[in-house]
Amino acid sequence: MSAIAASSSSAILPNQRGWLGALSDRFWRQPKLFVFLLLLPALLWLGIVYVGSLFALLLQSFFSIDEFSGLINYEFTLKTYAELLRPQNLDVILRTVSMAAAVTLASALIAFPIAYMAARYARGKWKALFYLGIMLPLWASYLVKVYAWKLILAKEGILNWVFEQLHLTWLLDAWLSLPVIGGNSLSISYTGTFLVFLYVWMPYMILPIQAAIERVPTNLLDASSDLGATPMQTFWRVIFPLALPGIVAGSIFTFSLTLGDYIIPQIIGTSAFFIGQAVYAHQGTAGNIPLAAAFTVVPIVIMGLYLWMAKRMGAFDAL
Amino acid sequence: MRSDTPRAPWGLKLAAGAGLFFMLAPIALIFLYAFSSEERTYQWPPPGLTLKWFAVTWNRPDVWQALTLSVQVAAISTAIALVLGTLCAAAVSGTRFFGRETISLLVILPIALPGIITGISLRSAFSLMEIPFSFWTIVLGHATFCIVVVYNNAVARFRRTSGSMIEAAMDLGADKFQTFRHVILPNIGTALLAGGMLAFALSFDEVIVTTFTAGQQQTLPIWMLEELVRPRQRPVTNVVAMVVVIVTLLPILLAFYFSRGGDQTVAGMGK
Amino acid sequence: MTSAVSLQTVSRHFGAVRALDEVDLEVGEGEFFAMLGPSGSGKTTCLRLIAGFEQPTLGQIRIFGDAVEGVPPYRRNVNTVFQDYALFPHMNVRENVEFSLMLKRVDKATRAREAEAALELVKLGGYGDRRPGQLSGGQRQRVALARAIVNRPKVLLLDEPLGALDLKLREQMQEELKALQKTLGITFIFVTHDQGEALSMADRVAVFDFGKLVQVGTPEEIYTKPNSRFVADFVGSSNVLAPEFVETIAGERRWASLRPEAIHLLRSEGGHSALTGTVVSRSYLGATTRLGIELGGTLLHAVVPSGTDVPADGARVTIGFAREALHLMEDAG
Incomplete structure (x- = not known):
């Protein structure tokens, strides 16, 4: 020492x-x-x-644009917000919100079985496979994903080919002839836009649901079946209520991301504007920055309300 | 429904399987189209398979320029995000102070708000302050939303690093800098690596903010976007799409590997 | 006796909570000193103040005469053995032990030699290449010890050093720690909530309660002459006798303590006095048996040698004890 x-x-x-x-x-x-x-x-x-x-x-957004000179008038005014309420602008907002809601609902429907399977049944090798199966589409490049759907929805593309092989082309035509959701072809219809939105944002729904289901202790399920509940009852009475915060958490992503996107509807869909496109157009070619700014306030306000409601449902614990 | 030997009902298996197919098939398609011999359309099934377009793409200077720019932007944004995110995480984890929640919110905000809002805010700020678009305006936008990825990873790891370990280092004679160098850094290293790779992937793939903060310069996603809106040479786009998938997925797989310790931060991040 | 650590009216407040309240304390050089108290009594805060992890709100701390106000932990020649050991998981055992020498830029060969010497001192010679995760709890604790003494600090602080070990290992470590302290001649200050540990290991014990220093003394003083009901009760579960009861047997209206082992039994068949009661509980402890005796509304505990003459539950007994065994305490309230 x-x-x-x-x-x-x-x-x-x-x-x-x-x-x-x-x-x-x-x-x-x-x-x-x-x-x-x-x-x-x-x-x-x-x-x-x-x-x-x-x-x-x-x-x-509290300034306005001079309609004659096209210059910004730097005086406080609510005029620009009033402009948001014009029918063509309200249309844009309504269209975007409906699309976001539809995408969110469909995402929840498709995501739930995947998340449930991954959380409750997949073990070992399958678990890793599920994990990668979820992570790859989540992290694969956004534009590449959109591009993949451009390939799929093209007239000469794989989807039309599949319908043709199954002799179901008439079904596709019937769908496309429907009002609103139809169109000349899949890639210039709301259906097409919807599919791409769904594909691109759905992975964000899976993970929170999976996390919520994984947090349900298995002994709770055993207790439920011990008390005589059928598997269906256990699902609806025990698992689903506990997974709900996860669904709400996931819906924050799908809703918000759809609300702010301007690239997907620009590439696949009709020529009608979504909020993101309106913002882009107003700040760019039109040079109407005040209106573009007012438009960006719309998703902020909608998401603020949405988050407030989600918080009350306890969704943040599932993030 | 006993938990020890779970067997999924066939209906659930079918729904989950179909869901996974829906998620993975389009990505598989990208790989297939890269080899298609068709030049003018997106024809399915491909009339033939060829490697010719890989060679053509290889010789395209515009693709190389876009790729180089994207890598440079991603590297610098990641470096900035690593420094800012780590310092911020250290401050938030080390102490309890007034306004902690505000800091977390501030860091998460650029990614929580739709990208278009971040983009247009920065663009109008640049024009207000008469800053011309350049390489650095792109980096400014990217680093802003990359910070959160590093921050989240670092905070999660700090939480698992016991406070008494830092006290032990100080007790044994390490000053603040030596403690960071010899004890903190080795313990949060893999988390930073994972966060850095995610940030890189995020920046490499970013298009929405970039459309607002880039001038004439094209990052790879901007190049892709041009091709999507106005297709010029489809087979080249097919090849680039495949390369982009591979370049973004490699860091994700590595990050997954490094953060297996249970942080689950790869999963927790949105774009 | 040179003073190794001295606290002069030291207080540490966390908001409205007084974790440590006006404590005066002197620890002599080379002493094995224990700080004893229940959790939240301020003993750990006191240790952290000496180490430098906390700063006193009021008062002054001196280490070997030097005021340490504003001196960071890394400049204090004081080392700590942490309760959770706080070994660095990314380093092996040798690198852990060498850590402080590495910071001092000691050359590699000397570092390795001194680390090995320290490891041998804690009976872990040859374990240098292991990872902390590969060691048992007892071994980790030894590594923590080696890491703290390799520097030969002026004072070694130990925070509940044996808390996480099982009983047998704890007894073994108690003896080893004492031996180690003798070999090194370093002042040891250790914190514990286990009164047996404090009494058996320490040269002197300080008892804390609610942030106050209640009593300081040798183990014997603390055990036989507690100065308050709290000390009497906390150190060795003495019988604490209420002033009314004490008055009837000692003539003075004061609180008193009476050690269970100081009580002996006088069999009384029907005798009646203030000291006659009924056995209400019996626990067999091996060589001794612990009896609960109810005595006119007061429950006393007595520890008597086990054997056939231990009275049964419900038996009437008269107790006796030497007058000196009844220790009258200061506080009469």
């Missing part, structure tokens, strides 16, 4: 690291300053660059 005895005899050790040690001491003595300095870069970046721009944008 003699080697160890060669140690400092003082109770306080000297600073041997020069300015670095002195700086460390300083931070240690002023922990609040230290935390502030840690936060500073991110605060500057997000708080000033990001929130600043966001705020500037919202501010512009």
